[in-house]
Amino acid sequence: MPANHLQALTSPQMSSRVTVLCTSIVGEVSRRLCKLSPKRRRRIHDMCIQRSPHDTTEKLYTKYKEVIMEYITSVVLPSLKDKHDEFLLRELVIRWSNHKVMSKWLSRFFSYLNRFFIKRNSLPSLDEVAFTCFQDQVYKVTKGKVKDAVISLIDQERGGEQIDRGLLKNVIEIFVEIGTDKMDYYKNDFEEEMLKETASYYSRKASNWILIESFPDYMLKVEECLRKEKDRVVHYLHATSEPKLIEQVRHEVLCVYSSQLLENEKSGCCVLIQEHKVDDLSRMYKLFSKIDDGLCRISQIYKKHVTVEGTTLVKKTDDVASNKEAEKRVVVGLQEQTFVREVIELHDKNMPLVNDCFQNHTLFRKVLKEAFEIFLNKTVAGSSTAELLVNYCDNILKKGGSEKYSDEAIEQILEKAVNLLGYIYDKDLFVEFYRKKLARRLLFDKSANEDHERSILTKLKQQNGTHFTSKLEGMVTDMTLARETQADFKDYLQCNPRTNPGIDLSVTVLTTGFWPSYRSSDFHLPFEMTKCIQAFAEFYPTKTNSRKLTWIYSLGTCNITAKFELQTIELIVTTYQAAVLLLFNDSDRLSYSEIMSQLNLADDDVVRLLQSLCCLKYKLLNKEPNTNSISSDDVFAFNSKFTNKMRRIRIPLPIVDEKKKILEVVDKDRKYVVDACLIRIMKSRKVLNHQQLITECVEQLKVFKPDLKLIKKRIEDLINREYLERDSENLNLYRYLA
Amino acid sequence: MEEEEAGTMVHTNFYCHLGNWGILKKLEQWFIPISMSPWKLGEKAALQALKANPYVDMIVVDGISLLCTDLQVDPQDIVMLVVSWHMKAATMCEFSRQEFIGGLQSLGIDTIEKFREKLSYMRSELRDDQRFREIYNFSFGWAKEKGQKSLALETAIGMWQLLFAEWHWPLVDHWCQFLQLKHNKAISRDTWSQLLEFAKTIDLQLSNYDEEGAWPYLIDEFVEYLTENGIVQRPQN
Numbered sequence: 001m002p003a004n005h006l007q008a009l010t011s012p013q014m015s016s017r018v019t020v021l022c023t024s025i026v027g028e029v030s031r032r033l034c035k036l037s038p039k040r041r042r043r044i045h046d047m048c049i050q051r052s053p054h055d056t057t058e059k060l061y062t063k064y065k066e067v068i069m070e071y072i073t074s075v076v077l078p079s080l081k082d083k084h085d086e087f088l089l090r091e092l093v094i095r096w097s098n099h100k101v102m103s104k105w106l107s108r109f110f111s112y113l114n115r116f117f118i119k120r121n122s123l124p125s126l127d128e129v130a131f132t133c134f135q136d137q138v139y140k141v142t143k144g145k146v147k148d149a150v151i152s153l154i155d156q157e158r159g160g161e162q163i164d165r166g167l168l169k170n171v172i173e174i175f176v177e178i179g180t181d182k183m184d185y186y187k188n189d190f191e192e193e194m195l196k197e198t199a200s201y202y203s204r205k206a207s208n209w210i211l212i213e214s215f216p217d218y219m220l221k222v223e224e225c226l227r228k229e230k231d232r233v234v235h236y237l238h239a240t241s242e243p244k245l246i247e248q249v250r251h252e253v254l255c256v257y258s259s260q261l262l263e264n265e266k267s268g269c270c271v272l273i274q275e276h277k278v279d280d281l282s283r284m285y286k287l288f289s290k291i292d293d294g295l296c297r298i299s300q301i302y303k304k305h306v307t308v309e310g311t312t313l314v315k316k317t318d319d320v321a322s323n324k325e326a327e328k329r330v331v332v333g334l335q336e337q338t339f340v341r342e343v344i345e346l347h348d349k350n351m352p353l354v355n356d357c358f359q360n361h362t363l364f365r366k367v368l369k370e371a372f373e374i375f376l377n378k379t380v381a382g383s384s385t386a387e388l389l390v391n392y393c394d395n396i397l398k399k400g401g402s403e404k405y406s407d408e409a410i411e412q413i414l415e416k417a418v419n420l421l422g423y424i425y426d427k428d429l430f431v432e433f434y435r436k437k438l439a440r441r442l443l444f445d446k447s448a449n450e451d452h453e454r455s456i457l458t459k460l461k462q463q464n465g466t467h468f469t470s471k472l473e474g475m476v477t478d479m480t481l482a483r484e485t486q487a488d489f490k491d492y493l494q495c496n497p498r499t500n501p502g503i504d505l506s507v508t509v510l511t512t513g514f515w516p517s518y519r520s521s522d523f524h525l526p527f528e529m530t531k532c533i534q535a536f537a538e539f540y541p542t543k544t545n546s547r548k549l550t551w552i553y554s555l556g557t558c559n560i561t562a563k564f565e566l567q568t569i570e571l572i573v574t575t576y577q578a579a580v581l582l583l584f585n586d587s588d589r590l591s592y593s594e595i596m597s598q599l600n601l602a603d604d605d606v607v608r609l610l611q612s613l614c615c616l617k618y619k620l621l622n623k624e625p626n627t628n629s630i631s632s633d634d635v636f637a638f639n640s641k642f643t644n645k646m647r648r649i650r651i652p653l654p655i656v657d658e659k660k661k662i663l664e665v666v667d668k669d670r671k672y673v674v675d676a677c678l679i680r681i682m683k684s685r686k687v688l689n690h691q692q693l694i695t696e697c698v699e700q701l702k703v704f705k706p707d708l709k710l711i712k713k714r715i716e717d718l719i720n721r722e723y724l725e726r727d728s729e730n731l732n733l734y735r736y737l738a
Numbered sequence: 739m740e741e742e743e744a745g746t747m748v749h750t751n752f753y754c755h756l757g758n759w760g761i762l763k764k765l766e767q768w769f770i771p772i773s774m775s776p777w778k779l780g781e782k783a784a785l786q787a788l789k790a791n792p793y794v795d796m797i798v799v800d801g802i803s804l805l806c807t808d809l810q811v812d813p814q815d816i817v818m819l820v821v822s823w824h825m826k827a828a829t830m831c832e833f834s835r836q837e838f839i840g841g842l843q844s845l846g847i848d849t850i851e852k853f854r855e856k857l858s859y860m861r862s863e864l865r866d867d868q869r870f871r872e873i874y875n876f877s878f879g880w881a882k883e884k885g886q887k888s889l890a891l892e893t894a895i896g897m898w899q900l901l902f903a904e905w906h907w908p909l910v911d912h913w914c915q916f917l918q919l920k921h922n923k924a925i926s927r928d929t930w931s932q933l934l935e936f937a938k939t940i941d942l943q944l945s946n947y948d949e950e951g952a953w954p955y956l957i958d959e960f961v962e963y964l965t966e967n968g969i970v971q972r973p974q975n
Binding site: 732734 | 927929951955
């Protein structure tokens with residue numbers, strides 16, 4: 001229709017025309033959802049471009065809205081009104097979908113309106129108008145029923161029934177789309193209730209499960225329902241719901257019952273650890289790592305468990321020690337070795353737990369360390385664990401100790417032993433005891449394998465620094481140097497036959513400071529040996545300058561040929577023992593006091609020597625009276641009737657227990673170490689308060705855990721020696737005095 | 739200033755001559771005279787002679803007794819400690835000439851009467867907190883043997899009894915008992931000075947005592963001793 005034709009129409013006529021046009025278009029579109037004919041489109045266009053006073057745009061706009069509304073109320077709503085549940089949902093989806101399409105096409109047809117009239121007057125676009133109509137008229141009215149229907153379907157699915165997931169997905173989308181850019185409608189009209197319902201659903205379930213399921217089985221159920229809920233989100237809920245949903249479920253199913261579960265006597269955390277149920281523990285770790293405090297509590301249970309196991313081992317050894325008398329030292333010693341071995345086994349057992357099940361989490365590594373530190377720093381059977389560990393290593397490293405193990409196996413054992421040292425506080429005590437044992441192995445040729453000796457020192461160095469092993473390494477090196485020196489000595493003797501003493505002498509030169517300190521004594525060397533000593537004493541200065549040699553005869557060994565009545569036997573004895581025996585070359589009988597004065601040794605040495613020669617395994621001397629202990633009234637004679645099926649025997653000399661002496665040495669050293677540490681700190685900080693000084697000192701001292709009282713005393717001593725002073729104003733402050 | 743203490747002191751009885759200078763007449767009695775000739779010198783010359791040899795001469799035990807008699811004061815009176823402090827005396831029972839003369843000058847004393855008057859002022863000084871602290875800390879160096887770093891226990895106890903009679907500390911007797919029972923060794927300077935702080939700042943219930951603080955080890959032990967023996971009930975916190 002040409003434009004001017006329209007002009008001729010009156011207002012009311014125009015209105016009705018518009019109405020008819022809109023209604024028919026809307027109807028057609030809704031019915032057939034197809035494009036309009038070009039004729040119709042032109043008509044619309046014409047209407048839109050009219051100018052005032054025949055301007056119909058406003059009328060069009062208003063009518064448009066009215067018509068949509070009417071369509072909704074007359075068609076859409078009735079179709080939804082009496083429906084429920086799934087049927088309601090289906091219908092709604094269809095209606096919404098239709099509505100969207102309609103809205104799209106209509107906007108297109110009346111786009112001229114959108115472009116000019118609406119813009120000019122800042123009115124809602126046609127799209128918005130249609131949308132708002134649906135929102136107000138349809139959505140708001142039906143949302144409650146829809147929500148209930150959806151939730152009920154979800155619960156049905158939880159119960160195991162099959163539901164139409166596609167449908168739910170579409171419905172949920174309505175909740176999302178109806179809020180355009182915001183999720184408010186989704187959250188308020190659906191999600192909130194859905195979460196609440198989920199919570200109560202799982203609360204009911206969990207309260208059942210907790211009564212009948214064991215901890216591992218319960219966890220399986222938890223895993224499963226979490227998985228299912230995640231699945232639900234993927235298939236029809238909105239992604240943003242996932243964290244909240246999972247949180248709710250986890251709370252009801254796990255958090256609420258976490259203590260009950262962990263502490264379940266029959267199948268709780270403790271039991272799983274004891275029975276080493278690796279899979280269950282891994283599952284437990286994964287689940288509880290998501291709850292507040294979950295891992296913390298598990299780690300505490302774990303720590304307690306390990307501590308109890310370790311402390312039991314300690315007690316076992318204590319019991320053995322207190323049951324046996326001192327003579328049965330061997331049995332106690334054996335139990336002590338078993339203790340170390342069992343502690344290593346305990347550690348081996350727990351490492352996979354920490355590494356795999358607990359995924360090497362720092363918290364668990366920490367509590368394992370703390371647990372081991374607790375029981376490894378107790379005294380065991382009267383000895384420090386540092387000493388026991390040294391004895392353990394000594395048994396592996398000495399000859400005959402580890403023949404059944406391959407080299408690799410020994411390396412592993414040493415590695416594990418060094419690992420244990422990491423938990424022991426008194427590391428300086430370990431060094432002192434180790435030094436003593438190492439000395440014996442090296443000097444009495446009891447070391448099985450030099451490579452292993454060096455290997456353990458390397459491991460100790462890696463763990464504790466170069467300074468830690470410097471003396472020990474020095475000792476091993478001394479032995480190598482001694483061999484060279486010995487070779488040179490042999491050459492020297494060959495070149496200077498006059499100096500040759502006629503007895504094979506081999507000398508080991510020890511660097512003072514590396515080796516433990518030995519008492520030198522005014523021992524009277526048998527004259528046969530003095531020539532040997534002289535020869536070496538002349539040779540040595542030709543090799544090196546300005547070194548002073550001090551002879552420690554107590555460490556020497558001697559091979560001595562003894563002619564008994566029935567046979568000649570070679571005896572391997574200590575120098576002191578040899579000296580005793582040699583006395584009987586000149587006298588048939590000797591009294592205790594004669595022996596003592598001839599040797600010029602102290603009582604305890606003499607007693608020990610004589611015991612080894614006549615009261616233990618081999619009776620080389622006869623004693624009057626023939627009792628089993630040495631007294632100063634005894635008289636001794638050579639036992640010419642001695643026989644043995646071996647041609648060569650070693651006569652052992654029992655070692656003196658120098659534990660007390662070692663502890664004294666270590667205590668004294670600690671004072672110096674603390675002093676040096678305090679001075680070092682104060683020198684660099686100049687001024688420091690008491691608490692900080694103590695804290696730093698404790699932190700810096702790695703080789704032992706310092707007693708706070710010791711540190712305090714050393715601070716006072718340093719004040720007295722004027723290295724430090726107290727600040728005159730603040731008595732808690734110390735100042736370094738240069 | 740007890741006689742027994744003097745027995746262990748190094749007696750270097752040097753002699754000096756004093757001229758005719760007010761108090762000099764008295765000084766001559768306290769200092770053991772060696773020669774008479776400078777009597778004839780005037781006051782100025784005598785003073786010069788005195789100042790020429792500052793370290794040579796000492797007043798020791800007998801001189802001190804005489805001094806105390808003239809001052810009408812007991813040799814064991816704590817005011818003599820205050821006098822020593824003013825004179826910056828190095829050791830108890832001894833005054834070197836420099837210390838003595840210097841002290842008199844700084845106190846503005848040139849007659850015996852003035853000296854006596856000053857005594858009551860000196861007594862009052864003990865009531866001043868800061869002054870008492872100075873005198874207390876001074877007395878450690880003063881009471882100990884020359885060449886020693888620490889103060890013998892018996893002497894220390896004596897000094898504490900003397901000092902804490904002036905500034906009352908209720909635990910002094912327990913402290914001395916504790917030392918004799920558990921310590922039996924000399925007292926370090928640090929312990930000495932810290933004890934005063936302890937007495938001044940820690941209440942009698944020991945409620946504000948912090949074992950982790952910078953108190954000397956001996957004082958930590960004392961607190962333990964008091965609580966273990968039920969002498970003090972520490973409030974549990």
